[in-house]
Amino acid sequence: MSLKMWSLKKSVWVFHVNVGACNNCDIEVVNMLTPKYDVERFGIKLVGSPRHADALLVTGVGTHQAVIRLREVYRQTAKPCVVFLIGACACGTGIFKGGYHVAGPVDEIIREVDPDAIIAYVPGCPPKPEAMISGVVKVLSAL
Amino acid sequence: MNILFWIIIVPGILVLGLVASWIVRKVSALVQWRVGPPLFQPAYDVMKLMGKEILIPQDAQRTVFLTAPLVGLAGTLLLSLMLWRITVAQTAFVGDIIVAIYLMVLPSLALILGSSASASPHASIGTGREMKLVMGYELPLVLAFVVVVIKTAGSVGPGEQLSLAAIAQQTPAFSISGMLAFLAALLCVQAKLGFVPFDIAEAETELGSGVLMEYSGALLAAWKLMHALMLVALPFFLVMVFLGGFHATLPPAELGIPVVIAALMVFAGTRLLAARSKFMDVLSLLIFIGLCVWLGLGKYVLILVLLILIKNTNPRLRIDQAMKFFWVYCGIALVAAIILASIGYYYDIHWL
Numbered sequence: 265m266s267l268k269m270w271s272l273k274k275s276v277w278v279f280h281v282n283v284g285a286c287n288n289c290d291i292e293v294v295n296m297l298t299p300k301y302d303v304e305r306f307g308i309k310l311v312g313s314p315r316h317a318d319a320l321l322v323t324g325v326g327t328h329q330a331v332i333r334l335r336e337v338y339r340q341t342a343k344p345c346v347v348f349l350i351g352a353c354a355c356g357t358g359i360f361k362g363g364y365h366v367a368g369p370v371d372e373i374i375r376e377v378d379p380d381a382i383i384a385y386v387p388g389c390p391p392k393p394e395a396m397i398s399g400v401v402k403v404l405s406a407l
Numbered sequence: 408m409n410i411l412f413w414i415i416i417v418p419g420i421l422v423l424g425l426v427a428s429w430i431v432r433k434v435s436a437l438v439q440w441r442v443g444p445p446l447f448q449p450a451y452d453v454m455k456l457m458g459k460e461i462l463i464p465q466d467a468q469r470t471v472f473l474t475a476p477l478v479g480l481a482g483t484l485l486l487s488l489m490l491w492r493i494t495v496a497q498t499a500f501v502g503d504i505i506v507a508i509y510l511m512v513l514p515s516l517a518l519i520l521g522s523s524a525s526a527s528p529h530a531s532i533g534t535g536r537e538m539k540l541v542m543g544y545e546l547p548l549v550l551a552f553v554v555v556v557i558k559t560a561g562s563v564g565p566g567e568q569l570s571l572a573a574i575a576q577q578t579p580a581f582s583i584s585g586m587l588a589f590l591a592a593l594l595c596v597q598a599k600l601g602f603v604p605f606d607i608a609e610a611e612t613e614l615g616s617g618v619l620m621e622y623s624g625a626l627l628a629a630w631k632l633m634h635a636l637m638l639v640a641l642p643f644f645l646v647m648v649f650l651g652g653f654h655a656t657l658p659p660a661e662l663g664i665p666v667v668i669a670a671l672m673v674f675a676g677t678r679l680l681a682a683r684s685k686f687m688d689v690l691s692l693l694i695f696i697g698l699c700v701w702l703g704l705g706k707y708v709l710i711l712v713l714l715i716l717i718k719n720t721n722p723r724l725r726i727d728q729a730m731k732f733f734w735v736y737c738g739i740a741l742v743a744a745i746i747l748a749s750i751g752y753y754y755d756i757h758w759l
């Protein structure tokens with residue numbers, strides 16, 4: 265394993281992208297970052313700019329308006345990076361499947377930009393913070 | 408031996424800076440009743456950033472954008488080397504306090520240049536705030552040093568009034584005017600480090616990360632290292648100017664080195680157990696701080712902990728509030744301190 269990947273695992277800075285979530289997943293993401301779960305123990309930190317980020321926490325179905333921004337945010341993220349799709353909506357459009365505003369599953373949109381993107385799925389409506397942490401740990405140990 | 412010392416010192420300062428930024432994050436975590444990051448977290452962060460892609464915005468002014476972090480890093484490195492040299496080798500030149508003041512502006516200047524070259528609206532708001540903040544705190548900082556120069560004028564040799572090495576032998580903080588100046592300078596250092604309540608230019612919640620918005624990869628790592636170095640250099644400077652410098656009462660080497668190694672091993676052992684119990688975690692921090700105090704770094708730790716506590720117990724100020732704070736309140740307090748110090752100097756009253 266390269267030093268690059270090893271240090272990436274030790275320090276994951278996350279950036280939160282909402283592409284049309286019902287806000288419930290976002291609350292749970294913020295919940296994960298509170299002192300109760302204390303993810304700084306694992307080097308996980310919330311940052312305010314995609315250029316600093318190692319992981320994008322994407323929530324929501326990907327509406328027509330939001331996916332344009334999502335593509336741009338993915339392009340602006342410094343590689344190597346991991347994309348986490350948080351919630352049933354982001355994993356596969358969930359209850360909004362076939363809706364007029366849905367531009368397609370988020371993973372396909374990201375694959376259009378970068379076919380080799382590392383994408384991880386954390387299902388749930390909304391997923392618990394424990395589930396998200398477990399997802400992050402699983403992905404990092406699989407890298 | 409001597410040459411070896413000067414070769415190790417640059418990486419040594421970097422390591423000290425990274426440890427200091429770990430202490431900042433760890434103590435903040437303890438204040439918030441969390442566990443906090445592991446000891447090597449700042450080092451992991453820098454390593455990771457080194458391996459990441461460097462993105463340069465399309466409209467950015469490339470040369471300035473790329474060189475600004477290096478200028479800032481070089482400036483702080485120079486400052487910390489100078490302070491080390493005065494502390495360890497006791498070599499100095501007349502007027503070095505002025506050079507130190509100039510070098511202390513360099514990081515903020517580099518930050519302003521770099522962020523204004525990055526062509527981002529968030530960064531440009533951050534730049535404006537950083538500029539105003541620099542103007543805000545430079546005045547009280549210089550006034551505070553004027554107080555020190557007046558306080559120590561009688562006790563240092565002729566022609567040495569502006570020499571840091573001579574001033575570091577005195578403790579101006581043990582007087583009313585000196586204490587006022589010390590407190591004002593402490594808050595200026597808080598602003599220089601960009602800590603809450605003066606993290607106005609970075610403002611995570613409203614500006615993303617403001618001035619650093621467009622930086623990524625190794626360039627961001629350079630900024631992080633610069634910040635870590637400032638965590639060493641600025642409190643060092645305060646200690647030397649106000650608190651009488653460092654006087655390590657080191658025992659002879661044959662006794663001292665084994666004790667230091669033993670203490671470091673106990674520290675490492677407790678760190679390994681820290682994941683299991685909160686007690687060991689806090690104990691390791693205490694052992695580490697005790698070791699620092701024993702090696703003569705106690706005053707440094709004191710200032711660092713003061714800075715962290717101010718950081719963790721205050722909300723962010725607006726830029727106009729910060730300006731008003733520095734110019735009006737700190738300004739008035741410092742003018743009073745200068746008058747007191749002058750009276751004290753004239754009538755030879757040391758506690759004024």
Ligand code: SF4
Pocket residue numbers: 284285286287288289323324350351352353354358359388389390391
């Ligand atoms: S997965 Fe559920 S909670 Fe999350 S955004 Fe979709 S509907 Fe809301």
